[in-house]
Amino acid sequence: MPPELPELVARLPEGAVTESTGPDAPQDQPTWIVRREALLDVCRELQSNRATRYDLLLEMFGMDYPDRDERFEAVYHLYSIPSGERLRLKVPLAESDPVLPTVTTVWKGANWYEREAFDMFGLRFDGHPNLRRILTHEAFQGHPLRKDYDPARRWILTEDKMYMPKLEAPEKGDSMFERMTINIGPSHPAMHGTFRMIAMVDGEEIVASEVEIGYLHRCFEKMSETHTWQQVIPYTDRLNYCSSFINNVGYCRTVERMLGVEAPPKAVWARTILSEFSRVMDHCVANGSTLVDVGALTNFWYFFQPREEIYGLLESVCGARLTVSACRIGGLLADLPPDFVARCRHLLEFIPPLIDDIETLVDKNRIWLDRSVGIAAISGEDAVNWGWTGPCLRAAGVAFDSRKAHPYDLYDTVEWEVPVLRGGDVYDRYRLRMLEIRQSLAIIRQLVDRGMPEGPYVVDDPHVALPPKDACYNQMESMIYHFKLIMDGIQVPPGELYGFVEGANGELGFYCVSDGSGKPYRVRVRPPCFPLFSTFPTLMQGHTISDAIATLGGLNVIAGELER
């Protein structure tokens, strides 16, 4: 029985909440099995009880175990920002009646997650305000992430089934304008990817709006289930493609933890440096495109120079610029180039002057201030309730950064701080990214000064990493390992684990489940920009269309990750 909340548990019927224990229980974080009747009470209590205060719903998703009596499972990952505790709730559901209460009344951010679980698994949520498909088309049939869904099925998706939202706007007051519903996107230059926004405007003011996603659905999670653990790495590149290296690290770290191997010091060192460079790059893109959307083109050019140079560094390490696939489970794909440190030093010299220039150009520029200060402002409390993480949350005054709260790699060995601002608006999101760029560079500088650790770049374990090529050519044993590893894949022991890294726009989590077959049973990604974008209609209430464009850039919504 869970140690906290004795009063709550006493009120509930016997067996409503049980803690998952024993050898099969997940080892990474406490897991409770909750009966669906008790779910809403438990969630309410966990969220509001000051002793626990699980204020952040990281994610919610479905699971499918066809062999079990209760086939489906709804999984909730909760996080408590004040105490840093993680908790997993699992709600088993029978196939005949996969209905459970919605928790949108507790965490607003649950709205889209529940829609996704409905779309992908057919779980139904009682009392959900808008339960319809989110990633697939309206005319799509079946639920693609169920294990018995045949991925080769094709559906004819007709336009007459296309969804047209009924926007509910407040009563027309004494406004002298005619109300108009306009549609932006999915293919629109201001829409940073393929998103669609339908807005009802009263004059210039948005009175109601809705966003549609799912135009880029890549079936990442379904594809992962039919490929080996290593083969998923190139897919992760395409999540947040502005900082694909961080995605690689997140996934590889998760699988390494499941395997119980540790990447060698050299790989960890390089991962930390390149992750921070990727973060710099991602922030450059986010800020650059926000500014270019409001008409400040010059900054875009200045921002893209560091990005270009960082791409050069990544390319010299792994041979690709955008979709790097630079990590392997257990380390890196290749040894670092001999001039790695020199190139890092060059970048550390090269980037700060450009950042200074941009700050001089826009930080105090009234044209930009008028376009950004107070626009799409959100309080820290609301941002947490909507499930925000990352720079956007820190710009709203909540100092939550996974690198600090749960240090991984080398983050606890360097001196750096988490910048926090209080505005929660477009300006502070921009400003916070600038501060983070400097923090990232400080981290890199310390690590580079420390020097490259000696040793291998990948773990020396033939069950995890391919043996070196000479050994493969010349030794029978290595050759066998080489073949085994490629034909059968890495044998990850059965179990489940939630691994996370701080992505460039929030906590990037990978929830991996293995059944020991050599292929993932499930790879679930916690996409940081999913909750950010689900807040968009609320943020835009009372603002203008031009504000919407400025906001979209500042949220840094990346379609590849949003829709996986």
Place this chain on the structure above:
Amino acid sequence: MSVDPRALELPGVREHPQRPEPRRMTLAERLYLPLLSGLAVTIRHMVQNLLGLRQRVTIQYPEERRRYSHRYRGHHILTTRPDGSVRCVACYLCATACPAECIHIEAGEHPDVNIEKYPVVYEIDMLRCVFCGYCVDACPEEAIIMSNNYDMAYYSRAQSIVGKADLMKPYTIDPDNLGYRPSYPEEDAQRAQMRRAAVDLVAAAKAKTGSGAATPA
């Protein structure tokens, strides 16, 4: 600007801010004064670019091309034996390792019993390929490597399926054009040394002209 990160570890509940507190403009900002310093930045950049005081950041593609490292994951190459026949033994490891499932192989019997098999058909769908380099990692024969060639354009989808003949085209095996392949540490070091020497030469030349100016090409 920043709070103490240790605040996260403090016991008890820390309340999140209840309302956003946007930044306030100063008088100078209201008067648009900081725009002047911004103007100075752009003018400085313009003058530097006009006088060639710094290296240009753009290149005249396609006449001028960016040099990529010798790890670049570009168009594939099927390597050959000394007699010019394909080195591949059709073991299917590359096709198995490929996460995009873009490699198609049909194996045939090789006349030489020591080799046993060779690919009758070896096709890579370049539009499907994600250039991850897994095929190179998987190959136990060093029969598939990658080149530095990144411009691949086709008139039709059928053309994008590149067969054995195109993959073995000799022009791609220019030592300067090689890309991702099993690593050779000595060679890597040598190339890095050469690149450093080139950089030093340019720096020395710059120092000689006195201004530190790089003449625009």
